[in-house]
Amino acid sequence: MKLTQLLNGLEKKNQISVDTEQLKIKGLADSSADVAANYIFVAISGFRSDGHDFINDAIDKGACLIIGEQGLSGLPVPYIQVENSRKALGILAKNFYGDPAEKKWMIGVTGTNGKTTTSYLLKHILEDNGHSCAVIGTIQNIINGEARKSSNTTPSSLEMHRMLAESRDDTAIVEVSSHGLSQFRVEGVQFDLCLFTNLHPEHLDYHRTMDNYFQAKKSLFDHLKVNGCAIVNTDNEWGSKLANLLEEQGKTVYATGKSAQSSIRIHGFNTDASTITLEENGKTDLICSPILGVHNMYNTISAYTAAILSGISKEDVRESLLRFDGIDGRFEINTLPEGQKIIIDYAHTPDAIDNCLNTAKDCGAKRIIHVFGFRGDRDISKREEMLRLSASLSDQYVLTLDDLNSVSYNEMVDTLRQLQSDQGNQKGTVLPDRTLAIKQAIEQSEPGDWVIITGKGHEAYQQSYSMNTTSDKETVCHITRTLDNIRLDAVY
Ligand SMILES: CC(=O)N[C@H]1[C@@H](OP(=O)(O)OP(=O)(O)OC[C@H]2O[C@@H](n3ccc(=O)[nH]c3=O)[C@H](O)[C@@H]2O)O[C@H](CO)[C@@H](O)[C@@H]1O[C@H](C)C(=O)N[C@@H](C)C(=O)N[C@H](CCC(=O)O)C(=O)O
Ligand SMILES: Nc1ncnc2c1ncn2[C@@H]1O[C@H](COP(=O)(O)OP(=O)(O)OP(=O)(O)O)[C@@H](O)[C@H]1O
Numbered sequence: 305m306k307l308t309q310l311l312n313g314l315e316k317k318n319q320i321s322v323d324t325e326q327l328k329i330k331g332l333a334d335s336s337a338d339v340a341a342n343y344i345f346v347a348i349s350g351f352r353s354d355g356h357d358f359i360n361d362a363i364d365k366g367a368c369l370i371i372g373e374q375g376l377s378g379l380p381v382p383y384i385q386v387e388n389s390r391k392a393l394g395i396l397a398k399n400f401y402g403d404p405a406e407k408k409w410m411i412g413v414t415g416t417n418g419k420t421t422t423s424y425l426l427k428h429i430l431e432d433n434g435h436s437c438a439v440i441g442t443i444q445n446i447i448n449g450e451a452r453k454s455s456n457t458t459p460s461s462l463e464m465h466r467m468l469a470e471s472r473d474d475t476a477i478v479e480v481s482s483h484g485l486s487q488f489r490v491e492g493v494q495f496d497l498c499l500f501t502n503l504h505p506e507h508l509d510y511h512r513t514m515d516n517y518f519q520a521k522k523s524l525f526d527h528l529k530v531n532g533c534a535i536v537n538t539d540n541e542w543g544s545k546l547a548n549l550l551e552e553q554g555k556t557v558y559a560t561g562k563s564a565q566s567s568i569r570i571h572g573f574n575t576d577a578s579t580i581t582l583e584e585n586g587k588t589d590l591i592c593s594p595i596l597g598v599h600n601m602y603n604t605i606s607a608y609t610a611a612i613l614s615g616i617s618k619e620d621v622r623e624s625l626l627r628f629d630g631i632d633g634r635f636e637i638n639t640l641p642e643g644q645k646i647i648i649d650y651a652h653t654p655d656a657i658d659n660c661l662n663t664a665k666d667c668g669a670k671r672i673i674h675v676f677g678f679r680g681d682r683d684i685s686k687r688e689e690m691l692r693l694s695a696s697l698s699d700q701y702v703l704t705l706d707d708l709n710s711v712s713y714n715e716m717v718d719t720l721r722q723l724q725s726d727q728g729n730q731k732g733t734v735l736p737d738r739t740l741a742i743k744q745a746i747e748q749s750e751p752g753d754w755v756i757i758t759g760k761g762h763e764a765y766q767q768s769y770s771m772n773t774t775s776d777k778e779t780v781c782h783i784t785r786t787l788d789n790i791r792l793d794a795v796y
Contacts, residue, residue, distance in 0.1 A: 305328070305329050305399075305400060306325075306326065306327075306328060306329075307320075307324065307325055307326070307327040307328075307329055307369065308325050308326075309399060310329055310344070310396055310399045310400055311384075311396075311399075312395075312399050313395050313398075313399070314384075314386065314392055314395050314396065315386065315387065316384050316385070316386060317384075317385040317386060317387070318383075318384065318385050320382055320384060321382070324369070324382040327342075327368055327369060327382075328342060329342060329343070329344055329368070329369070329400070330342040330343060331343045331344075331400075332344050332346065332393070332396055332397060332400055332462055333345050333346070333362070333367075333462075334346045334348055334355065334389075334393055334460060334462055335355075335358075336355070336358035336359075336361040336362040336365065339361075339362045339365040339366060339367050340365065340366050341365075341366035341368075342366060342368050343362075343365075343366060343367050343368065344367065344368070344369045344370070344371060344396065345358075345359065345362035345363075345367040345369075345370050345371070346370075346371045346372070346389050346392060346393045346396065347359055347362075347370060347371065347372035347373070347374075347389055348389045348390055348393070349373060349389065355372070355389070356372050356373075356374050356376075359372070359376075359379065363379070363380060363381055367381060368381055368382075369381055369382050369383075369384065370382070370383045370384070371383075371384045371385075371386055371389060371392050371393075371396070372384075372385065372386070372389055373385065373386060373387070373388065373389050388488065390461070390487050390488040390489075390491070391488045391491050393460070393461050393462055393488070393491070394461035394464075394465075394488050394489070394490070394491020394492040394493075395491060395492055397461050397462045397464070397465035397466070397491075397492060398461075398465055398491070398492025398493070399492075400465070401465040401466060401468065401469035402469065403492070404465060404468035404469040404471070405465075405468055405476070405492070405493040405494055405495075406494065408438075408468065408471070408473070408474060408475060408476050409435075409474060409475040409476075409496050409614060410475075410476055410478070410493065410494065410495040410496050410497075410529075411426065411475065411476070411477045411478070411495060411496065411497045411498075411499070411610060411614075412477075412478050412480045412490065412493075412495040412497070412498045412499065412524055412527065413426075413477065413478070413479050413480065413498075413499045413501065413606075414479075414480045414481070414482070414485070414498070414499070414500055414501070414521050414524045415499070415500050415501025415502045415503060415521070415537075416501070416502055416503050416504045416506045416653060416655070417501060417502060417504065417599070417653060417655060417656050417659075418501035418502060418599065418600075418602065418603045418606070419441065419442070419457070419479040419480075419481075419501060420441055420442050420443060420479060420631065420634065420650075421595065421600060421603040421631060421634050422499060422501055422603040422606045422607050422610075423439055423441055423477045423479055424439070424631045424634075425594075425595075425603060425604060425607035425625075425628060426477055426606075426607040426610050426611060427439050427446075427477055428624060428627075428628045429607060429608075429611040429616060429620075429621055429624040429625065429628075430475055430611060430614060430616070432620075432623075432624035432627060433611075433616045433620050433621075433624060435473075435474055435475050435614075436448075436449070436472070436473040436474055436475065437473055437474075437475045437476070437477055438467070438468070438471040438473040438475070438476040438477070439476075439477045439478075439479075440454070440458070440459065440464065440467060440468075440476065440477070440478045440479065441454065441457055441458075441477070441478070441479030442454060442457040442479060443631075443632060443633075443762050445459070445467060447467050447470055447471045447473070448470070448471055448472050448473060452467075456481070456483075456484070456489075457479050457480075457481040457483075457484065458478070458479060458480050458481045458483070458484025458485075458489045458490065459489065460487075460489055461488060461489050461490065461491045461492060461493075464478070464489060464490065464493060465492065465493070468493070475614070478490065478493070478495075480524050482507055482510075482511060482517055482520040482521055483507070483510065485520045485521065485523045485524055486510075486511075486520045486523075490524070490527055493527060494527055494528070494529045494532070495524075495527050495528055495529060495532055496528075496529055496531075496532050496533070497532060497533055497534075497535060497610050497613055497614070498524050498525050498527065498528055498532065498533075498534050498535070499534075499535045499536075499606050499610055500521065500524075500525075500534070500535070500536045500537060500543055500546055501537055501540075501543075501602065501603065501606060502537055502540040502542070502543060502602070502655070503517065503518055503521060503540060503542035503543070504540075504653055504654070504655040505653070505654070505685065505686060505689075506653050506683060506686065507683055508683050508685050508686075509682065509683040509684070509685070510683075514542075518542055518545070518546075521542075521546075522546055522549065525546070525550055525555065528555060531556075532555075532556070533555075533556045533557070533558055533613055534546075534547070534550050534555055534556065534557045534558065535557075535558045535560065535606055535609045535610055535613070536550070536557055536558070536559055536560070537560055537561060537602055537605070537606060538559040538560065538561035538563060538566060539560075539561040539562055539563075539570070539602070543561075544561075547559045558609055558613065560602075560605050560606065560609055567584065567609075568582055568583075568584050568605065568608075568609050569582065569583040569584070570582060570605065571583055571588060573598055573601050575598065575663075575666045575667070577592075578592060578593045578594070578596060578601075579591065579592050579593065580592075580593055580601050580604065580605060582605065582608075589618055589622070590622075591604065591605075591608055591621070591622050591625060592622070592625050592626055593625070594625055594626070594628040594629075594630070595628075595630065595631070595634060595635050596635055596637070596663050596667060597635060597659055597660070597662075597663035597666075598659065598662075598663070598666075599656070599659035599663070600634075600635060600663075604625065608621055608625070611624075631762075632761070632762035632777075633648055633649065633650045633760070633761025633762030633763070633776075633777075634649060634650060634761065634762075635647060635649050635660070635663070636648045636649070636777070638780060638784070640746075640784055642750075642751050643751035643752055644746070644749040644750065644751060644752070644753050644754070644755060645664075645669070645753075645754045645755070646746065646754075646755045646757070646780050646784070647660070647664065647754060647755070647756045647757065648757050648760075648761060648776045648777055648780065649756065649757070649758050649761060650758070650759070650760070650761025650762065650763075651676075651758040651759065652679065652682075652706075652758065652759050653686060653690075654686055654689035654690050654693055656758070657674075657676070657690050657693050657694060657758060658693050658697070660756055660758060661674060661693065661694070661697035661698060661756065662697065664754040664756060665697070667754075669752070669753065669754035670750070670751075670752030670753050670754075671699040671700070671749075671750070671752070671753040671754070672697065672698040672699050672700075672753070672754050672756060673698065673699065673700045673701070673702070673745045673748060673749055673753060673754070673755045673756070674694045674697075674698040674700070674701040674702070674745075674756045674758070675701070675702045675704055675738075675741050675742055675745045675755065675756070675757045675758070676690070676694060676701070676702075676703065676704070676706070676757070676758045676759050677703060677704045677705050677706035677716075677720065677738070677759055678690070678706055678716075678719070678720075679706045679707050679709065679759070680706075680707060680708040680709035680710060680711030680716055681709035681710055681711060682709070687719075687723060688723065688727050691703070691723055691724075691727050691728060691732075692727060694732070695727070695728055695729045695731060695732060698731065698756070699731060700731050700732075700745075700748065701728075701731055701732045701733075702732070702733055702734075702735050702741040702744060702745055703720045703723070703724055703728070703732060703733070703734045703735070703741075704720075704734075704735055704736060704737070704738045704741035704742075705717075705720075705736050705737070705738050705767060705769075706738075706759045706760065707760075707763075707766040707767070708766065708767060709766070713736070713767075716736075717734070717736050720734045720736070721734050737769050737770050738760075738765070738767075738769050738776075738779070739769040739770055739771035739772075739773055739779045739782075740769070740770060740771070742755075742757055742776065742779050742780060742783065743771070743779075743783050745757070746780070746783050746784065757776050757780070760775065760776050761776075762775075762777075763775065771783075
């Protein structure tokens with residue numbers, strides 16, 4: 305592709321020569337390791353290293369043009385200085401791959417909790433009604449029906465545009481994280497629908513304040529196509545604020561919530577039957593939420609609204625919801641022959657833990673035994689609240705290891721012990737080996753009890769534990785001898 309086409313929309317700080325404009329570009333790379341002959345290398349100043357330090361490597365590998373933020377001169381190949389390299393990468397990737405988002409029905413989902421659940425509910429409804437849906441998100445990326453490993457919730461803009469270009473699906477659902485937004489990973493992607501699930505304290509190690517975190521999430525809505533719609537859960541205070549701000553900007557907002565002003569108004573939740581009564585334009589509708597918990601009912605409402613705005617009839621959406629068979633690691637229930645329920649859930653925020661434990665209570669759990677831990681290198685400000693909630697809502701809890709990341713085993717165990725002694729109560733114990741913690745919880749459970757294992761959900765273990773299993777699901781299967789894969793028990 306000719307460089308002039310690629311640079312469309314890019315603000316340059318320096319002029320480039322007519323000869324440079326004629327360069328034929330074979331590819332783009334933001335990692336020197338991926339550079340080949342006639343590539344553009346975009347140097348990004350990162351959190352761990354600085355791409356500008358790898359410019360010479362990139363040139364040795366065949367880069368014919370460098371883009372970066374520093375005022376550099378004297379390079380053996382042309383250099384373009386830009387204000388923001390991550391943003392530049394998105395613009396170049398969009399041009400290089402021919403603006404793939406423009407050719408699809410694009411749906412972006414953001415919020416602290418519920419992005420994955422809402423995305424999979426929506427994917428199911430759309431596919432059940434004849435569409436083909438790509439999903440780019442936390443568990444995996446699904447392109448043309450094939451699952452690919454995902455290492456970030458929202459991949460870099462380069463991978464994003466590449467995957468969208470490879471996808472022959474008519475629709476793409478993208479989970480958009482706040483990190484992704486603040487790092488311009490959806491630069492050049494415009495959405496037909498943008499969904500906001502909720503905002504709760506999380507990632508404050510990165511964003512510092514809730515307002516910064518909110519601003520990052522809000523920026524997704526700058527990516528709405530001209531006729532695009534925002535779908536916002538206004539029962540969350542930040543959602544309500546967002547809906548007002550977007551309306552002030554003249555955007556089309558579908559507010560979902562209990563208030564009378566909502567476009568889709570919630571009249572009531574029936575937690576026993578897992579149903580929701582909704583009202584739109586004076587007409588009420590009863591829909592089933594196929595995953596337990598009021599929090600999952602909110603996800604169902606977001607998916608329902610997005611499906612309707614995608615052109616599916618209410619009747620078809622209602623029918624499709626009845627055929628949904630669950631998501632890995634999202635309130636997955638296994639009922640033991642003796643009557644205990646074992647739940648595996650990805651909850652790793654105070655709000656999510658609150659929701660999970662309360663769902664078990666609402667569903668009549670005799671006793672709740674909660675197994676959980678804290679991730680190394682992640683926002684530590686939420687730990688006390690997570691423990692406080694578990695100590696008050698569960699009947700017994702076991703503090704155990706979650707991913708250590710770069711934190712040492714001893715440091716995390718000391719942290720667990722310290723937190724238990726400062727904030728815990730007599731219901732709790734510390735048992736670092738996650739597999740033994742799960743075993744102890746299951747062994748101590750009695751018919752009618754719910755054992756709730758949170759934090760890892762669908763993910764594989766990073767550490768090895770004494771049982772040699774690779775995930776919570778495998779551990780539970782191993783302990784309970786449930787050899788069949790655990791699947792979500794029917795809610796209805
Ligand atoms: C802290 C953070 O967000 N880092 C993200 C960021 O990495 P970075 O650009 O800072 O990378 P870096 O290692 O410092 O390298 C800087 C540059 O030098 C280049 N380089 C480096 C080495 C080399 O030899 N040659 C070279 O060219 C790198 O390719 C890069 O372009 O940009 C990368 C590309 O987009 C991301 O993969 C990476 O996510 C890391 C892996 C990560 O763990 N991020 C988490 C915090 C995250 O983003 N999480 C959210 C979900 C949060 C949630 O809701 O749970 C997500 O969307 O996944
Ligand atoms: N709407 C919701 N409100 C509060 N908590 C929720 C909601 N939906 C899901 N959760 C909780 O959050 C956990 C993660 O859910 P999900 O994976 O759908 O969210 P996510 O936004 O994709 O999370 P992440 O950004 O961490 O990948 C669930 O296992 C559940 O405990």
